[in-house]
Amino acid sequence: MTLKKIAVLTSGGDSQGMNSAIRAVVRTGLANGYDMYGIKRGFKGLMANDFISLGSKEVSDILYRGGTFLQSARSEAFKTPEGQAKAIAHLKEREIDYVVVIGGDGSYQGARALMHHGIKTYGLPGTIDNDIPLTDYTIGFDTTLNVVTDAIGNLRDTMSSHERVSVIEAMGRNCGDIALQAGIASGVDAILIPEVDSDIEAIARSIKAGFDRGKSHSIIIVAEGAGTAEDVAKRIKDLTGLDTRPTVLGHIQRGGTPSAFDRVFTSRMGHKVIELVKQDIHGVALGIENNQITYHPFDDIFAAQNNINDHLYQIFQDLI
Ligand SMILES: Nc1ncnc2c1ncn2[C@@H]1O[C@H](COP(=O)(O)OP(=O)(O)O)[C@@H](O)[C@H]1O
Numbered sequence: 001m002t003l004k005k006i007a008v009l010t011s012g013g014d015s016q017g018m019n020s021a022i023r024a025v026v027r028t029g030l031a032n033g034y035d036m037y038g039i040k041r042g043f044k045g046l047m048a049n050d051f052i053s054l055g056s057k058e059v060s061d062i063l064y065r066g067g068t069f070l071q072s073a074r075s076e077a078f079k080t081p082e083g084q085a086k087a088i089a090h091l092k093e094r095e096i097d098y099v100v101v102i103g104g105d106g107s108y109q110g111a112r113a114l115m116h117h118g119i120k121t122y123g124l125p126g127t128i129d130n131d132i133p134l135t136d137y138t139i140g141f142d143t144t145l146n147v148v149t150d151a152i153g154n155l156r157d158t159m160s161s162h163e164r165v166s167v168i169e170a171m172g173r174n175c176g177d178i179a180l181q182a183g184i185a186s187g188v189d190a191i192l193i194p195e196v197d198s199d200i201e202a203i204a205r206s207i208k209a210g211f212d213r214g215k216s217h218s219i220i221i222v223a224e225g226a227g228t229a230e231d232v233a234k235r236i237k238d239l240t241g242l243d244t245r246p247t248v249l250g251h252i253q254r255g256g257t258p259s260a261f262d263r264v265f266t267s268r269m270g271h272k273v274i275e276l277v278k279q280d281i282h283g284v285a286l287g288i289e290n291n292q293i294t295y296h297p298f299d300d301i302f303a304a305q306n307n308i309n310d311h312l313y314q315i316f317q318d319l320i
């Protein structure tokens with residue numbers, strides 16, 4: 001009897017913990033007698049037939065590394081029928097039975113496209129943005145929060161010495177979770193996120209009042225989906241007369257050694273993928289909900305809304 005073959009790829013923006021997820025899928029797969037493969041550079045590498053065989057040794061020494069050793073890519077060509085036909089042909093030639101896609105919602109669209117061509121697929125939520133429905137956390141989000149929280153601490157030191165207002169731009173595309181949770185963790189004075197309309201004049205008044213009471217610095221965090229640090233800093237300066245400095249954290253947020261939380265939950269998810277393979281359950285995306293590893297059909301993920309946590313936003317407002 002031929003061994004069942006499972007291939008793993010990482011796609012879209014990389015995130016800290018992807019390596020840990022790959023390692024867990026591969027080691028659990030090997031322990032259960034499957035033949036394991038990696039596909040380099042996401043769907044781009046799949047179209048180019050860029051596969052590598054993965055044994056236990058190939059995934060050693062990666063658990064604590066950010067990024068993805070399989071590397072990642074965004075590929076417009078894969079969205080076309082021709083691109084997908086190439087990808088399917090390589091999977092069929094190699095007799096790959098299952099494909100594990102680690103990436104964000106775009107990558108999930110790609111996984112669903114493979115599924116519609118008869119490939120058994122799984123999605124793991126690999127994005128720092130925390131913008132995937134039906135999972136409380138995405139891979140790398142916790143590490144990114146720690147990176148952003150550290151950066152805000154550094155900015156606080158220098159802003160305080162110079163009595164300045166710091167306006168910090170966080171990533172997240174159209175999702176405000178990084179800004180909201182790093183903002184709570186850092187005790188910032190204002191958080192601008194795309195999900196909530198903010199009154200910049202009211203924010204400016206309260207920052208000015210803070211300085212008038214003797215505060216030596218003020219910190220505003222703005223999610224990239226809600227505007228730029230530069231625009232917000234200029235507006236605050238115009239409204240308050242205070243010295244302001246914009247900082248764009250950029251891709252620094254996507255690096256760093258994955259947190260213990262990211263390593264543990266990705267290990268659990270990777271392990272769960274193989275349990276699902278054994279039961280021949282597929283066409284699903286995995287998540288963590290109430291500390292349980294869960295899974296849902298791709299169609300349910302696309303039908304669901306990813307809402308900001310209103311209660312957390314309220315907590316932030318009550319704490320300023
Ligand atoms: N509608 C789609 N159909 C097929 N593949 C898609 C689709 N949308 C995205 N993809 C593939 O997934 C890749 C990653 O998506 P992207 O949105 O860039 O990142 P993420 O997965 O992090 O959201 C894209 O470059 C493309 O190859």
Ligand SMILES: O=P(O)(O)OC[C@H]1O[C@](O)(COP(=O)(O)O)[C@@H](O)[C@@H]1O
Nearest residue numbers: 012013104126127128129171172173
């Ligand atoms: O690295 P790039 O291609 O410049 O993309 C930046 C975008 O990727 C992210 O870092 C992660 O998003 P995805 O995981 O959905 O790709 C976003 O927060 C940001 O807007």
